[in-house]
Amino acid sequence: MDLLAPGLLFKREDLVADPLGGNKVRALEFLLGGVGSGDRVVTVGAAGSTHALATEVYARRLGASPLVFRWRQEMNDAARRVSDRIGTETNGSPVQRTLVGAYARALVARLRGARWIPAGGSTPLGVLGQVNAGLELAAQVSEGSLPRPDRIVVPLGTGGTAAGLALGLALANIEITVVGVRVVSRIVANAAHVRRLVARTSRLIERLTGESIARPTPHSVRIVHDYFGGAYGRATAAGRAVAARCLDRTGIVIDPTYGAKALAAAVAMGEREGGTTLFWLSFDGRWLRAVESTGAPSGRVALT
DSSP states (O other): OTTTSTTEEEEOGGGSSSSOOSTHHHHHHHHTTTOOTTOEEEEEEETTOHHHHHHHHHHHHTTOEEEEEEEOOOOOHHHHHHHHHHHHHTTOOOEESSHHHHHHHHHHHHHTTOEEEOGGGOSHHHHHHHHHHHHHHHHHHHTTSSOOOSEEEEEESSSHHHHHHHHHHHHTTOOOEEEEEEOSOTTTSOHHHHHHHHHHHHHHHHHHHSSOOOOOOTTSEEEEOTTOTTSTTOOOHHHHHHHHHHHHHHOOOOOTTTHHHHHHHHHHHHHHHOSOEEEEOOSOOHHHHHHHHHOOOGGGSOOO
16 A cells, blocks of 8 residues: 555455455454344444444344444444444434433343344454454464564554454564554543453453463553544544545545544554554445445445
8 A cells, every 4th residue: 555655554354254344243253153043133332333234234144133222423424324224224223312322222132132242342252353363464474465564553442453453463473563543532442441351352262272372562552542533433634635545546445433543543653653554444435435336325235
């Protein structure tokens, strides 16, 4: 991706699966384990949550009935399209007035036997998917598919991607700094939360394997707060500019909620610090692009 910045690489997590890619799919590989026909699955998220959309798409593929309870957020065009699609996948998924209301309705569903998938999929079990991603990247570096990056830049929401990557790289004994670019409130996205996820996931692996494992160093994860923009879902001028440049020069769609903010940070770091920067493209924009090219309503793009 030298067309965008010197030494810039993309990890195409948007292409990790069909019909819908993105970083949430790696967590769902574990979180939806054992789910089958006739089961019910419940999750929560903001109105335009890609986690909620991915959970619905893949729960339905397994024959399960997904339930999604959402809360209001500041919307951009991509978030509206995701929100519309969620409503289509669930045959209606009203947005609650508050986060508390969404969780209360989800709790009722859980008490009635639905499989619980936490917001963002960021539990130790879900983080295992991102540990796999770290091991995959280490293998790609080892086999010469790419140079060892000086830093990996990821959007930081519920923290599962950053925590899992740091742990996977530690297991592979490869030192690369994971830079989390905050896209949600500090209450959710902070260093202490990421460290807890790393510790809990490490204990899960050790309990299941009976072996001690390597842990990331305290400096393995760095959090950047300067690109948030003041609200989840609020597009920023820097994000809009870099997303437009990326689309024009590479044809790759970058969403304004997560990817554009992190990509703006990645480009700035590459220019300022030099070396090799790997941007973790965690949002699948292929179906958004399909809407634009076909003129189809956002709720009617096939994800089956």
